[in-house]
Amino acid sequence: MKEINIVFSNDDRIQDDKNIQHIISVNPPNSCFIATLANDMVVIAILSSEKYELDDIRMMAGDISRKIKQYKFKVGKINVENVFHTFDYYEKGELVTSFVEGWMLGDYNFDKYKTREKTEEVKLAFSDELGIESYINIGIKRAKATAFTRDLVNEIPKELNPSTFPAYMKEAFKQTKVDVNVLNEKDLSEMHGVLAVGQGSAHPAHFLELNYCGDQSKPLVALVGKGVTFDTGGVSLKVRRNISGMRMDMGGAAAVAGAVKLLSDTHAQVNVVGLIPVVENILDQRSYLPGDIITYKNNISVQIGNTDAEGRLILADGLIRASELGATYVVDIATLTSSARQALGSEIAGVFGDEKLANAIKSLGKENGDFAWPLPLNNSYEAYLRSAHADISNISSDPAPGAMIAALFLRYFITDARKWVHIDMAGVKERSKERGYYAQGASGYGARLLADYAEFISSTKQ
Ligand code: BES
Ligand code: ZN
Ligand code: ZN
Numbered sequence: 379m380k381e382i383n384i385v386f387s388n389d390d391r392i393q394d395d396k397n398i399q400h401i402i403s404v405n406p407p408n409s410c411f412i413a414t415l416a417n418d419m420v421v422i423a424i425l426s427s428e429k430y431e432l433d434d435i436r437m438m439a440g441d442i443s444r445k446i447k448q449y450k451f452k453v454g455k456i457n458v459e460n461v462f463h464t465f466d467y468y469e470k471g472e473l474v475t476s477f478v479e480g481w482m483l484g485d486y487n488f489d490k491y492k493t494r495e496k497t498e499e500v501k502l503a504f505s506d507e508l509g510i511e512s513y514i515n516i517g518i519k520r521a522k523a524t525a526f527t528r529d530l531v532n533e534i535p536k537e538l539n540p541s542t543f544p545a546y547m548k549e550a551f552k553q554t555k556v557d558v559n560v561l562n563e564k565d566l567s568e569m570h571g572v573l574a575v576g577q578g579s580a581h582p583a584h585f586l587e588l589n590y591c592g593d594q595s596k597p598l599v600a601l602v603g604k605g606v607t608f609d610t611g612g613v614s615l616k617v618r619r620n621i622s623g624m625r626m627d628m629g630g631a632a633a634v635a636g637a638v639k640l641l642s643d644t645h646a647q648v649n650v651v652g653l654i655p656v657v658e659n660i661l662d663q664r665s666y667l668p669g670d671i672i673t674y675k676n677n678i679s680v681q682i683g684n685t686d687a688e689g690r691l692i693l694a695d696g697l698i699r700a701s702e703l704g705a706t707y708v709v710d711i712a713t714l715t716s717s718a719r720q721a722l723g724s725e726i727a728g729v730f731g732d733e734k735l736a737n738a739i740k741s742l743g744k745e746n747g748d749f750a751w752p753l754p755l756n757n758s759y760e761a762y763l764r765s766a767h768a769d770i771s772n773i774s775s776d777p778a779p780g781a782m783i784a785a786l787f788l789r790y791f792i793t794d795a796r797k798w799v800h801i802d803m804a805g806v807k808e809r810s811k812e813r814g815y816y817a818q819g820a821s822g823y824g825a826r827l828l829a830d831y832a833e834f835i836s837s838t839k840q
Pocket of ligand 3: 606609627686688689713
């Protein structure tokens with residue numbers, strides 16, 4: 379077994395150490411390099427004097443695991459005391475969890491369709507494992523839930539589509555406390571947004587509920603995730619050169635599924651329901667059309683201006699369902715608007731809704747790596763949603779504040795806006811290149827964030 383030791387130091391004079399015979403690779407900005415030290419290969423991570431955030435530690439761990447894999451090492455070994463000594467401003471437990479999590483995610487690959495270049499796992503070992511097992515396990519669970527989300531998001535639309543989505547969920551949750559409920563035809567017949575958007579597809583639309591109750595006394599938190607397994611735009615067809623990324627338009631649904639997995643794997647004391655409308659938005663002779671009017675179960679009517687603004691239409695059914703089920707707190711998450719991506723890029727999602735809760739999401743994200751930033755909801759822009767013949771339109775008369783308009787649209791379907799937040803993750807669903815613990819492709823965004831939010835809600839008095 380090819381094993382390599384990893385050593386941390388905050389003294390960069392180590393680079394001048396005479397024992398270092400050969401520096402193979404210097405890797406800024408985390409300043410890790412692989413060196414031959416007294417005939418022994420080691421990874422030396424040299425740190426800057428600035429404080430490392432927990433996510434910097436995850437990123438560094440991810441970089442190291444990927445780097446040493448390139449050198450065909452099978453195991454990387456660290457010494458907790460050495461890590462702890464270097465980052466003495468953190469507790470040992472959180473360091474271990476972060477390191478394990480970043481390591482495993484850095485080792486993630488979606489290569490099931492590759493016929494060559496398959497990569498092998500690179501393990502992390504501790505030279506002093508005693509007393510840290512539980513922290514290792516949390517790191518493993520967080521990485522696995524995020525990898526589960528990534529797998530769903532990366533999966534191709536021929537495999538993962540509205541016909542097969544329920545089976546994916548049933549399989550994933552079969553030996554857990556999570557109950558997977560696929561809505562029957564009658565309940566689905568009242569989900570007018572889901573049915574309209576899905577009606578052009580060969581794959582029948584579905585609505586899934588993932589119930590996890592770790593503590594009945596906790597307020598019910600509904601996590602609503604957009605599950606568009608492919609977004610062609612429908613009749614308002616997308617015309618970009620490469621729209622294969624639109625298979626990832628179920629990133630919200632995958633985040634919800636990942637969060638429920640993480641909560642159940644960690645036996646969290648929460649009461650959560652994941653609500654997932656699943657459709658394919660496709661161009662067909664039966665597709666819904668611009669000009670069509672949908673009247674929702676809560677009696678709000680919506681005229682379609684553009685069939686590409688489909689996400690909000692299916693989320694509306696999810697939000698109505700959340701209040702029917704008596705959810706106290708509601709979060710929805712969706713790859714909703716290109717505007718959110720333009721505003722915040724690929725590393726930060728936009729959060730709308732209650733200011734206090736949106737700020738809580740921001741701080742949780744800063745800790746767990748799923749970064750998010752609050753954006754405003756300007757009431758007077760509601761006028762942009764006016765429609766001549768229905769209560770509202772699904773698009774804005776002024777396209778500029780697209781992400782905010784979408785959020786204002788969703789607010790029509792909320793019963794208590796003081797307990798609601800909306801996360802627009804259109805920008806963060808994927809990474810264009812590997813870096814830190816991110817591989818190219820799905821980021822796995824939202825699994826950790828939603829799980830941590832549910833725990834936060836359930837452990838603090840709001
Ligand atoms: N799924 C898209 C949003 C999107 C764009 C996600 C880019 C990820 C990357 C969504 O359904 C959409 O098409 N939104 C339109 C809405 C518009 C027609 C009002 C948009 O944002 O352009
Ligand atoms: Zn769309
Ligand atoms: Zn979409």
